[in-house]
Amino acid sequence: MRIARYVADGGDPGFGIVELAADAGDHPDTIAAINGDPLAGPVKYTGERHSLDDVRLVSPVIPRSKVVAIGKNYAAHAAEFHSTVPSEPLVFLKPNTSVIGPGEPIVYPPETADLHFEGELAIVIGRICRRVPADRAAEVIFGYTIANDVTCRDLQAKDRQWSRAKGYDSFCPLGPWISTHLSVAEAGNLRLTTTLNGEPRQESDTSLMVYPIPRLIEFITSFTTLLPGDVILTGTPHGVGPMLPGDSVTVSIDGLGSLTNPVVAED
The missing domain is CATH 2.30.30 (SH3 type barrels.)
Incomplete structure (x- = not known):
């Protein structure tokens, strides 16, 4: 569905x-x-x-409390930034005010000169949950959608933490809908592509995630309660890159559809 x-x-x-x-x-x-x-x-x-x-x-989900995101969850993405894969999932939060839907503009803020796209698989949580073991992760998942973890790469380096760089309004496009029919195993084996103005930039597969979906849910719920409508961004593969006002970015995942957003300068 x-x-x-x-x-x-x-x-x-x-x-x-x-x-x-x-x-x-x-x-x-x-x-x-x-x-x-x-x-x-x-x-x-x-x-x-x-x-x-x-x-x-519009965005298929309105996160009631939070968007939980995972960094460096694809080895090739970590390598393209001369980094290593963390020994456990690397978690950060994006505010729910960063969420927009398909076709809505990603706003390029004046504080950055290096705005990047990051195509990702997103998990939508369906029930209140805490300390969920990996083998029961499927019980708390409502469905899956597509995300773009928009990032000010220069602010990320400057601040040495990611809240501002990834937290601006419009920095979490989600859509086009929530697919509820996929199993955890199916969601963990999907082709993901990102195009910029129609040109391929990211081409990978969710099977290459370092920490798979059950492990992410187990780890996140070990320290925080997830609520219905909370969203987990599972990390981006290699190939991220800059976008400018006037560009259009599309993230596509087999079986889930495509999420397209234009980029515009802040007024």
Whole structure:
């Protein structure tokens, strides 16, 4: 199942179930409206249906408390910055105010001269959880989506910590929807690509993560409680690089879709 948040006819954002032509269903490339928030409990179809071409997709999840991100979780990415893989997952936080949706602009702030894209697989948490053993990680996962961990590379080096460099408003694009049908094993074996203005920049596979999904959930919940709607960014592969106002960046993951955002200068 693919769960999206969307805006239709200038109304308020709502949730819906996406059906694609590839599904060979009765309503290809449409979104069927549902009542309520699927992360909060059971929902029902309203009977309202829209063509995907007629709606605007927004971030499929509104993190209620936090975005937990992982650094240096691909050996080749660590190597491209002349670094080593940490002995345990390297965790940092991004504020929930950094989240935007598909098509929304990544805002290039005046404080940086080196803004980078970082395509990633994202996990959406579905229940309150603490100290989850790796073999039970699947029980707390609601689904998966795509993320771009936007980073001011120069501020990251200057500050020697990552809060400002990765925490600006618009620095966490998520979308286009949450896919709930994948198993943990399937999510850990997906092709990931990032393109800048249509040119390939990152080409890798989630199977190359140093710390796989169950280990990440086990480690994160060893020190903090995760809430429904919290998001885990699982790290980026090699090939990250700069982007400028006027550029367009797309992160694609097999089975999950594509997330595209333009880059604009801050007014």
